[in-house]
Amino acid sequence: MFSCINLLRVLNKLTKWKHSRIMMLVVFKSAPILKRALKVRHATLQLYVLKLLKMQTKYLGRQWRKSNMKTMSAIYQKVRHRLNDDWAYGNVFDDLSSRRSNAHGRRAVAHSRCSASNLDARPWDFQAEEFSLQANINNFHTRRYDRPSSSTQQQQQQQDLVNDFQPVDNSFLSVLGRDVELSPEFKLHYQQWLQGDVFRTNVNWDLLLCPGSCEPAGSLGVVGFFFS
Structure with missing residues (x-):
């Protein structure tokens, strides 16, 4: 039980406020597994399971929310909420776009999607954040830890680097x-x-x-x- 709680806590820390990683939970269908974990009668375990479900609720769609009202009620009762939380209706613009057929409605929905306040209502953009993070990590490793190579391109990259970020010789x-x-x-x-x-x-x-x-x-x- 102690190991399961720690695993859920680590998973919460890895995915909190990171939409790309939350989408990975959705892609790999973690919601049914987490729902089965709610059958364990342990308050702390259920709390962290509900936190993980709360993160991905707005990406699971309205149909999932309608068929899992008991889980939604448990999240309302046991998980702390914030004033600007939109976890229960984050993709409301997707639902509206499916109902509006006229051109004016489509333009209004498109404008809403482009606004900065609704960025996390666009789950199809989840890979851009992860790719940007991976590129920054690779650049840091290249600056600090890459060994010199005979490649002309790599030598040119080494010459373009700032002196403060040159690889450190620890030998x-x-x-x-x-x-x-x-x-x-x-x-x-x-x-x-x-x-x-x-x-x-x-x-x-x-x-x-x-x-x-x-x-x-x-x-x-x-x-x-x-x-x-």
């Missing part, structure tokens, strides 16, 4: 083996650096290499230089 071997350009001033006075930070500094390597050691900052000059 210790490649970082330690990278060529470091030293400044002309350091090359001119490197002997002073050797005398001050290398030869005259006593480093307790046993203590330094010991895990969990805390060596004073002054004795880590050599290591600090190479890792800075």
